[in-house]
Structure formats: structure tokens, C-alpha cells
Amino acid sequence: MTVWPQLAAGSSSAWFDRDVGRRGLLFITEAAAWWILLFAGYLVLVSERSAAEYILGASLSAVAGSAAVLARRASGSSFAVPQGWVLVLIRLPAAVLVDTWLLIRLVWPGSTPRAAQVGRLQTLELADQPDERHNFSWQAVAGLLLSLSPGSFVVDSSAHPPELVVHSIRASPGLLERSLQR
Secondary structure (H helix, E strand, O other): OOHHHHHHOOOOOOOOOOOHHHHHHHHHHHHHHHHHHHHHHHHHHOOOOOHHHHHHHHHHHHHHHHHHHHHHHHHOOOOOOOOOHHHHHHHHHHHHHHHHHHHHHHHOOOOOOOHHHOOEEEEEEEOOOOOHHHHHHHHHHHHHHHHHOOOEEEEEEEOOOOEEEEEEOOOOOOHHHHHHEO
């Protein structure tokens, strides 16, 4: 079907996509969000504060942000904000402090670590989400938050049912692990 017969019939929707502007705005917004995050991370890590460093960081962050958006769109992946992530995020600082103290006690010379605290693998069944897209997003967010705490890291994950295999320094689930479970 060509454009000209549709124009003659009075239909203009075949040659003009009304969502082009909205998709372009979403692309720019998403790339700008990536740019802000990447540039902020760059500024935290840079040691010399000069105009050249700022220009280099801003340029590389813009390129990397655009590449991230293009890669996400090419793969067809999407993200949905999972339910319960705020509660886990609030508990993260306490979990980091507790795990750091436990690691200091385990590593400190002269301390006698108990065998139960040396570490073990545990499977965490994640809390239910409304749909499959939220389940995948919840797995990603849960894996990131667990890996931010020094007392645990994610070894494996499976989608059905949504669960993570976590190596933890304690024998029983910690505060963060308990808040992620069903």
C-alpha cells in the first residue's frame, strides 16, 4: 500500500506517525538520566578537577548514556518499578553497617569466628510481584541491593519461580535477605 492513495482518500495517518515525538522525548529523557548518573559517578572518581576533565567526563557520559538507551531498545528489554523496593532500600544502610561489623570481627586477628558465620549459600524466594515484567525487575533490583551489602553477593538467579542464590557470611538470612523474601 502506498502513501498517495491514502492521501487521496483523506487519511493522513499512514505517512505521519504521531508517536514519533513522544518516543523521541522518551529517548532524550532516558539518555539524560543515564548521563546524569554516569557524569555524577565520573565526578566522584576523578581526582583532578579541571575544565578538561569536566568536558571529557560530560562527553563520555553522553556517549555512554546514548549507547545504553540504544542497547536497551535493541534488546527489547524494559523495566518496571517493583513493589517493596523502597522498604528494602531503607533497610540497606543498617544491613551494610551490621555486615561490615561482622566482617571486621571475622577478619580481626585474635577473634575466633564461629563455624556458622564463615559463610554459606542460601536460596531466597523473592516476594511476589503483579506480573512477569515486575518479577524480572524485582530480581534485578534485589540482586543489586544484595550485592551492595558486604555480607552477601548473588551467585545465581532463576526466573520461575523468581529466586536468587546468595552467598552470605551468616548462617541465617540477614535483615536485607528477610525483607526480600516471600
